[in-house]
Amino acid sequence: MATQCCSGAVTTIPSDSEAAGLFKALADPTRVTIIEMLAGLDEGEDLCVCDFEEPLDLSQATVSHHLRKLLDAGLIRRERRGTWSHYTLDRARFEHLRHLLDRIDA
Amino acid sequence: MATQCCSGAVTTIPSDSEAAGLFKALADPTRVTIIEMLAGLDEGEDLCVCDFEEPLDLSQATVSHHLRKLLDAGLIRRERRGTWSHYTLDRARFEHLRHLLDRIDA
């Protein structure tokens, strides 16, 4: 059979793990919902952990776990105020994500 | 202590699994690289499975596995021609993803 297919000119390509890391942080329905809840807030507003528990129908431990994933990805920010942790969206990070998407798909 | 934090007015919120599904398909460095390789092609060009094996340094089975994930998410398209499967990017799907991102982050 003809050996027409593979060009063979391409060498090993470094895998893009920055974009994949951001996508991974969003690759869960619960976390997308968390982001949507934060995005729906007005300027200056925020939500603490207990605000998520009932709407998401998840335990406090699980909510905290998801918030940490989003925090590690830089998609949300935390401000500790007294006993409470207040979370807000990092819109600049989403802008960055949009630019990554534009770069991936030319 | 004050019970100032949780508003308590919010009820259960349906989780957005469509966006999460798309993000999940992109939540792997190998698959991001595959997308980038396909995005770098000129109009009318395509790549078959064997084109990915060497650059990604992965077995044929693994490459096929990743391509299937992207195919199921609708991010790439497959055209069978003889023995070969030729893959191309589905740019409309990426446009849809961009709109989803715009909706999530308001």
Add this chain to the structure above:
DNA sequence: GTCGTGTATCGACGGTCGTCAATCTACGAT
């Protein structure tokens, strides 16, 4: 200091993922 409360972390559980060798399938060539 002690007590109570909001949050973070730990340990465990079942489920899914990425990977490969091996196998199966589909097609062209002979």
Add this chain to the structure above:
DNA sequence: ATCGTAGATTGACGACCGTCGATACACGAC
């Protein structure tokens, strides 16, 4: 029909993920 090859699928493995209860931490009230 038989053979060779490109690609898809299967089965297995270790690693990671989402979830929870239990525990640890940090801070305010007292």
